[in-house]
Amino acid sequence: MIPLKDNIPTNSFPVLTVLIIAINTGVFIYELTLSPxxxxxxxxxxxxLPTDILQLNILNLFTHMFIHGGIGHILGNMLFLWIFGNNVEDALGKVRFLALxxxxxxAAAFLQSFVAIFEGSLDIPMVGASGAIxxxxxxxMKLYPYAxxxxxxxxxxxxxxxxxxxxFIGYWFLIQVLYAMFVPTELGGVAWYAHIGGFVAGWILINKLYKKNLKLVHYSAIRY
Known part of the structure; x- marks a missing residue:
């Protein structure tokens, strides 16, 4: 399923969401200039790499989130980030949004690396913003379940x-869990456990970062 638009308005321009998209896009354009x-x-x-976790390589814990493995990879990630990230940034504010x-x-990186170490896949680098997204x-989903x-x-x-x-999001998460359970890591090249780890972390963190009471926001009007 591909999201095209939601019906939740924002009160301010999503500066950080746009900036993250711009940085990812810039890095990907640079990748296109490189030879194989x-x-x-x-x-x-x-x-x-899983060994970066063991060696506490702090730089790569962050840089891997801005590298993508192809046009479909970055387009999908940036589309999801734009549609859902602007509202989350609006609700949390800049600093808390970055923390989330x-x-x-x-969290996604640690879980995926742990699984890779357990499976013995130590030489496959993980790239992409999927875990963060x-x-x-x-x-x-927790802020706007009825959007x-x-x-x-x-x-x-x-x-x-x-x-x-x-x-929409619940179905998406179910698919990640099913693929993680039944599709070997070496097939498909997708870090399913990173998606799961990032999602669980986000579910926990939003309770800590969102200062208001978590009320279910239901917008009945649909404007597209």
């Missing part, structure tokens, strides 16, 4: 569906 050999060196230098984003990303999705998400489901061409956020 140069790109491999770049990914291994700034991506996250990077806190979720770090998973935390944003969890926060959005309406205009959704495109690829098999149903030319048809669009309006789904409640709790269903």
């Amino acid at each position: 050999d140069e790109l491999e060196i770049f990914v291994h230098q700034y991506g996250l 984003y990077f806190g979720s990303g770090l 998973s935390g944003i999705l969890a926060a959005y 309406k998400v205009l959704t495109f489901i690829p098999p149903f061409f030319f048809f669009f569906f309006v789904l409640p956020a709790w269903f």
Whole structure:
């Protein structure tokens, strides 16, 4: 399922959401200028290997979140970040939003690395903002469970569906869990456990970071 738009207005311009998207886009454009050999060196230098966790390589814990493995990878991540991140940033404010984003990303990195170490996959670098964005999705689901998400489901061409956020994000999370359980890491090349770790971290962190009472926000009007 591909989200196209939600119906939650924002009270301020999402500066950090836009900045994170811009940095990711800039890094990806730089990746496109590299030869295959140069790109491999770049990914291994700034991506996250499980050994980086063991060696407490702090730099790579953050740099890997700004590297992506292809056009579909970055487009999907940035689309999700834009649609759901702007509202979460609006609700939390700048500092707490960054704490949620990077806190979720770090939790994702640790869980995925732990699984990789357990499986013996020590030479595969992890890249992408998916773990951090998973935390944003969890926060959005908790803040706005009844928000309406205009959704495109690829098999149903030319048809669009309006789904409640709790269903859209809940279904997305279920898929991550199922793939993590039944698809070997070496197949598909997707860090499913990073998605799970980031989501769980975001679900926990939003309770600590959101200072107001968590009330279920229900916007009945749908404006697209």
